[in-house]
Amino acid sequence: MAIENVNVKVKINGKERCAKVEPRTLLAHYIRDDLGLTGTHIGCDTSQCGACSVMVDGEVVKSCTVLAVQADGSEITTVEGLGDVNNLHPIQQGFWEKHGLQCGYCTPGVMMAMVGLLKQNPNPSDEEIREGLEGVICRCTGYQFIVEAVKHAAQIMRETEVQLVGEER
Amino acid sequence: MTKVVGARLKRKEDPKLITGNGYFSDDIQLPGMLHAAILRSPHAHAMIKSINVEEALKAPGVVAIYTGKDLEGKIGPVPSSWLVPGCNLKEAPQYPLAIDRVRYVGDGVALVIAEGRYAVRDAMYLIDVEYETLSPAVGQKQSMQNDAPLVHDDIENNIAFHWKAGEIPEEVCENAEVAIRQSFYIQRVAPSPIETRAAIGQYNPGSGELTLWCTSQNPHIHRMVLSGVLEISEAKLRVIAPDMGGGFGGKIGVYPDEALVGYAARDLGRPVKWIEERIEHFTASNYGRDEVLDVELFGKRDGTLSAIRVKNTHNVGAYLSTMGPGVSTIDFGLMVTGCYKIPYASCETFGVYTNTTPTDAYRGAGKPEATYQIERAIDLFAKEIGMDPLELRRKNFVQKEEFPFTNAQGLLYDSGDYEKPLTKALEMFDYNKFRETQKELRKQGKLIGIGFSTYVELCGFGPSKVAGAIGFQGGVWENATVRVHPSGKVTVYSGTSPHGQGHATTFGQVVAEKLGIPMDDIELVFGDTKAISMGWGTYGSRSVAVGGTAVSIATDRVIEKAKKIAAHELEAPVEDLIFEKGIFSVKGAPGFERTFQEIAKSANMAWNLPEGLEPSLEAQSFFDPENFVYPFGTHIAVVEVDKETGQIEIKRYIAVDDVGRVINPLTAEGQVHGGIAQGIGQALWEGTVYNEDGQLLTGTFMDYAMPKARFFPEIETAFTETLSPVNPLGAKGIGETGTTASTPAIMNAVMDALEPYGIKDIEMPLTPEKVWRAISESEGK
Ligand code: FES
Ligand code: FES
Numbered sequence: 001m002a003i004e005n006v007n008v009k010v011k012i013n014g015k016e017r018c019a020k021v022e023p024r025t026l027l028a029h030y031i032r033d034d035l036g037l038t039g040t041h042i043g044c045d046t047s048q049c050g051a052c053s054v055m056v057d058g059e060v061v062k063s064c065t066v067l068a069v070q071a072d073g074s075e076i077t078t079v080e081g082l083g084d085v086n087n088l089h090p091i092q093q094g095f096w097e098k099h100g101l102q103c104g105y106c107t108p109g110v111m112m113a114m115v116g117l118l119k120q121n122p123n124p125s126d127e128e129i130r131e132g133l134e135g136v137i138c139r140c141t142g143y144q145f146i147v148e149a150v151k152h153a154a155q156i157m158r159e160t161e162v163q164l165v166g167e168e169r
Numbered sequence: 170m171t172k173v174v175g176a177r178l179k180r181k182e183d184p185k186l187i188t189g190n191g192y193f194s195d196d197i198q199l200p201g202m203l204h205a206a207i208l209r210s211p212h213a214h215a216m217i218k219s220i221n222v223e224e225a226l227k228a229p230g231v232v233a234i235y236t237g238k239d240l241e242g243k244i245g246p247v248p249s250s251w252l253v254p255g256c257n258l259k260e261a262p263q264y265p266l267a268i269d270r271v272r273y274v275g276d277g278v279a280l281v282i283a284e285g286r287y288a289v290r291d292a293m294y295l296i297d298v299e300y301e302t303l304s305p306a307v308g309q310k311q312s313m314q315n316d317a318p319l320v321h322d323d324i325e326n327n328i329a330f331h332w333k334a335g336e337i338p339e340e341v342c343e344n345a346e347v348a349i350r351q352s353f354y355i356q357r358v359a360p361s362p363i364e365t366r367a368a369i370g371q372y373n374p375g376s377g378e379l380t381l382w383c384t385s386q387n388p389h390i391h392r393m394v395l396s397g398v399l400e401i402s403e404a405k406l407r408v409i410a411p412d413m414g415g416g417f418g419g420k421i422g423v424y425p426d427e428a429l430v431g432y433a434a435r436d437l438g439r440p441v442k443w444i445e446e447r448i449e450h451f452t453a454s455n456y457g458r459d460e461v462l463d464v465e466l467f468g469k470r471d472g473t474l475s476a477i478r479v480k481n482t483h484n485v486g487a488y489l490s491t492m493g494p495g496v497s498t499i500d501f502g503l504m505v506t507g508c509y510k511i512p513y514a515s516c517e518t519f520g521v522y523t524n525t526t527p528t529d530a531y532r533g534a535g536k537p538e539a540t541y542q543i544e545r546a547i548d549l550f551a552k553e554i555g556m557d558p559l560e561l562r563r564k565n566f567v568q569k570e571e572f573p574f575t576n577a578q579g580l581l582y583d584s585g586d587y588e589k590p591l592t593k594a595l596e597m598f599d600y601n602k603f604r605e606t607q608k609e610l611r612k613q614g615k616l617i618g619i620g621f622s623t624y625v626e627l628c629g630f631g632p633s634k635v636a637g638a639i640g641f642q643g644g645v646w647e648n649a650t651v652r653v654h655p656s657g658k659v660t661v662y663s664g665t666s667p668h669g670q671g672h673a674t675t676f677g678q679v680v681a682e683k684l685g686i687p688m689d690d691i692e693l694v695f696g697d698t699k700a701i702s703m704g705w706g707t708y709g710s711r712s713v714a715v716g717g718t719a720v721s722i723a724t725d726r727v728i729e730k731a732k733k734i735a736a737h738e739l740e741a742p743v744e745d746l747i748f749e750k751g752i753f754s755v756k757g758a759p760g761f762e763r764t765f766q767e768i769a770k771s772a773n774m775a776w777n778l779p780e781g782l783e784p785s786l787e788a789q790s791f792f793d794p795e796n797f798v799y800p801f802g803t804h805i806a807v808v809e810v811d812k813e814t815g816q817i818e819i820k821r822y823i824a825v826d827d828v829g830r831v832i833n834p835l836t837a838e839g840q841v842h843g844g845i846a847q848g849i850g851q852a853l854w855e856g857t858v859y860n861e862d863g864q865l866l867t868g869t870f871m872d873y874a875m876p877k878a879r880f881f882p883e884i885e886t887a888f889t890e891t892l893s894p895v896n897p898l899g900a901k902g903i904g905e906t907g908t909t910a911s912t913p914a915i916m917n918a919v920m921d922a923l924e925p926y927g928i929k930d931i932e933m934p935l936t937p938e939k940v941w942r943a944i945s946e947s948e949g950k
Contacts, residue, residue: 039189105414
C-alpha cells in the first residue's frame with residue numbers, strides 16, 4: 001500500500017533542481033531537506049507566521065501550506081535567490097541598514113513577503129506596509145524597524161530601478 | 170577616530186541571516202540521522218493503564234520506541250534549578266516521560282525514533298495508550314482548596330511553596346487614611362519564539378562524547394543539569410546552542426525533551442533530531458506569568474504612601490521548571506515597591522501545582538508583574554484621593570540624591586534619577602494639552618485615555634554570593650576570553666549565549682574601542698561548551714552588564730600584557746607607555762611606536778619577550794558583579810476605546826528608558842521595540858485558555874493572538890543615561906524594560922479612557938468583548 005515517490009522538478013533561484021519525494025511532502029520540507037536550501041524556515045505549521053514564505057511563479061506563497069508536487073514545474077525564488085553577501089538585494093540592504101531583524105529566524109520569510117508587497121506597490125506608506133505584514137509574525141522586532149527596512153528598500157529600488165524577483169529578467 | 174561605543178552601527182550578525190546562511194537547529198543534517206517525536210498526553214490528568222506500541226513498532230522506518238517505564242532507572246528526573254530557601258519548597262520529581270500518570274496536556278508519554286520526519290509521526294499515531302482520566306486541578310486559587318484534586322499525591326493542597334518577605338507593623342495599615350485593595354490577574358502567556366525548541370544528539374561510542382545541539386539560552390546550564398540527568402561527565406557532554414530564533418525565557422529551561430534526545434542518541438549510537446512543533450510549543454514548552462496578585466496599597470490623603478502588601482498566587486503548572494520558583498518570589502516579591510519610597514512592604518507568595526504546563530521565567534520574569542501591580546495601584550490610589558497620577562508618582566519617587574537606595578524589601582538600587590526620563594518624556598508629549606483635549610473629546614462621547622508607567626527593574630544577574638543565598642543552583646558571574654591571533658585579529662569567547670540580541674556587535678564595539686582595531690577584525694564565539702570553559706547564559710538582561718563587563722576586563726588585561734611587550738621592544742619603562750587608537754607609543758618620545766598588530770605578532774612569535782613573560786596574547790575574566798543593576802524609565806501610552814465595539818487603538822506610545830551606558834543605540838532601540846510589543850501583547854491580546862477539564866484551547870497561532878504589525882503605532886523612543894556604578898561599563902540592561910513598562914502603561918491608559926464609566930479594572934488581555942461588556946454592564950447600572 002506504499003504510495004510511490006514522485007519526482008518534483010523546479011527551477012529554483014535560477015537553477016533546475018529535482019528530487020524524488022513522498023507525494024505528501026510539503027514544499028517547505030522539499031526546499032529545505034531535499035534541495036538543501038535552509039534559508040526558508042518553518043515557524044508555526046498552521047500558515048500563520050509566514051517564516052516559510054517563498055515566491056512561486058512570481059506570487060508569495062507560504063511553503064508550509066503547499067505540497068511540493070503542486071509546485072512541480074514552477075519557478076521558485078527563496079531568500080538564497082535574492083542576493084548574496086557581496087550583492088545584496090535592496091530588501092536585504094534595507095533589513096540590514098535599518099535593523100529589521102533580531103534573531104533573524106522570521107526574516108527570510110518576511111523579506112519574501114515584502115518583496116511581494118513592493119511588487120504590487122513600489123511606494124507603500126507605513127500603514128500599507130503594516131497591512132502587508134499581516135501574514136507574518138515577528139516576535140523580536142516589534143515591527144517598527146521592519147517597516148523602516150521596507151521603506152528603505154523601496155527607496156533604493158525606485159532610485160536604482162532594480163528589478164524585483166519573479167519578473168522577467 | 171570616532172567613538173565606537175555609543176555608535177549606531179549596523180550588526181555584524183546580519184549578512185548571514187539576511188542571505189539565508191544562518192545555521193539553526195533544524196538546518197543540522199548528520200549522516201544517518203534519525204528523527205524523534207514525542208507522544209504527548211491529550212489529557213490534563215490521567216492514569217496510564219497501558220501503552221501498546223506493537224503496531225507502531227511495525228511501522229516503516231521505526232527504530233525504537235521508549236516509554237516512561239522503559240526509562241525508569243536509566244534517566245533521572247529533570248530538577249528545578251532555583252530552590253528558593255525558607256519556603257517549604259516541595260519539588261515533585263519530573264521524569265522525562267510520564268511513568269504511570271500524566272499531569273498536563275502535553276506531558277510526554279512515549280518517545281518514538283524513526284527514519285524520516287514523516288515516518289516518525291506516522292508511527293507515533295499508531296501507539297495506543299489507554300488512560301483512566303482523573304479530575305484535574307485547574308486554576309491556582311481553586312487548586313489550593315481542600316477538595317481540589319491533587320497533582321502530586323503527597324503534596325497537600327497542591328502547595329509547591331509558601332514564601333514570605335517583609336513585615337508591616339499592624340498600625341501602619343490600620344491607621345492609613347487611604348487603602349486601595351485590588352486583585353489583578355497576570356494571565357499566562359506563551360513566549361513563542363518563531364523558532365520552536367529543538368534538540369539534536371550525536372554520540373561517539375569510541376570517545377564516549379555526547380554532543381547535544383539545542384535551543385538553549387544557557388548551554389552551560391544545560392550541560393550542568395543534563396550531565397546529572399544523563400549521568401555523563403561534563404567533559405564528555407558538549408552542548409552547542411547554534412543560531413537561535415528567539416528565546417524570551419522559553420529556552421532557559423532544561424526540559425525533559427532534551428534529556429530524551431541525548432539519551433536516545435547514546436542508546437542507539439546514531440544521531441537523533443527532535444524539532445518541536447508549534448502545537449508542542451503551546452502544550453509542552455514553559456509558559457510565563459500566571460499570577461493572581463492581591464494588592465493593598467496604604468497611604469495618606471495627601472498622597473504619601475506608607476505600605477504595600479501583596480499576595481501572589483502563582484500557578485507553577487504540574488512541575489517546577491528550571492527557574493520557576495524564583496520568579497514569583499525573589500524576582501517579584503522583592504520589587505513590589507517599584508520606584509517609590511514606600512517605607513513598608515510585604516509579599517507572600519503561594520506556588521501552586523496545577524494540571525497545566527509548567528511556568529518559568531518569561532521576558533522580565535517577575536518584574537513585569539511587580540511593575541504592573543504597583544503602577545496600577547498607584548493609578549487607583551491617585552483616583553481615590555483625586556490627585557493627578559503623575560503628581561502622585563513624583564511625590565513618592567526615590568530621589569536622585571538617595572541612591573544607592575535600599576528598598577523596603579532590602580534590595581539595594583544601584584543608581585537612579587527617576588525624574589530624568591519622566592521630564593524627557595514630557596518634552597515629547599504635552600500632558601496638559603492632552604488633558605484639555607481629553608475633556609473636549611469626552612464631551613463628544615469619545616473615549617481617549619492616557620497611561621503612565623514609571624518603572625524600575627532588577628537586572629544583570631548578578632552577584633553569585635546572592636544567587637547562592639536565594640537558592641539559585643548556579644553562579645551568575647560571567648566569563649570572557651579575548652584571544653589575539655598573530656595577525657592582530659581577535660576572537661572573543663563569551664559565556665553569554667545570545668539569540669537575537671546582537672552580542673557580536675555590542676561586545677565587538679567594546680573590544681574595538683579599547684583595542685583601536687576595526688570591528689571586522691573581531692569575531693565573537695558563544696554557545697558552545699567545548700569552546701567556552703564556563704558561562705551562565707543570556708536572560709534577565711544580564712548580557713552587557715555582566716558578560717560585556719567580562720569582555721571589557723579581559724580586553725584590559727590583554728592591553729596590560731601587550732604594553733609590557735611594547736615597552737620591552739621600545740626599551741622604555743612600562744609606565745611611560747601610552748596605548749591609544751591601536752598604537753603603543755612612548756610618552757615624550759615621538760616616533761617610538763608599535764602597532765597593536767605588531768605586538769600581537771611579537772607576543773605570539775615570542776622571539777623577544779620581556780624576562781618572565783609567557784608567550785601569546787590572551788586573557789580571561791570571570792566577572793562577578795557586586796550588585797544587580799536597576800534600569801528605569803517612563804513610558805506613556807495614549808489609547809482610544811471604541812465604546813460601540815470595545816476595540817482599543819493605541820494612538821501614541823512614548824518610551825524613555827535609562828539603561829545606563831548604551832553601547833549601540835540602534836540595537837538598543839530594537840530591544841525596546843520588541844519588548845514593548847511583547848508587553849502590549851500581554852495587555853491586549855495574548856493569553857492562554859484552559860477549560861475546566863484542563864484542555865488547552867489556545868494551541869496554535871490561530872487561536873493564540875500574537876501581536877501583528879498593524880496593531881501598533883510608531884513607537885517614539887529616547888534614552889537618558891544614568892551610569893551604573895557596579896560595572897566599569899556603567900551598563901544596566903535593556904532586554905526586558907519594554908515588556909516591564911508597557912503592560913501597565915497600556916492598562917492605565919485604557920482605564921483612564923473608561924473613567925467616565927467608573928470601571929476600575931478589567932482582566933487582561935483586554936479583548937474587545939471584555940471591554941465592551943464592562944462598558945455595557947456599567948451603563949446598565
Ligand atoms: S511555517 Fe508556514 S506560515 Fe508558519
Ligand atoms: S527577528 Fe526574531 S522573529 Fe523576527
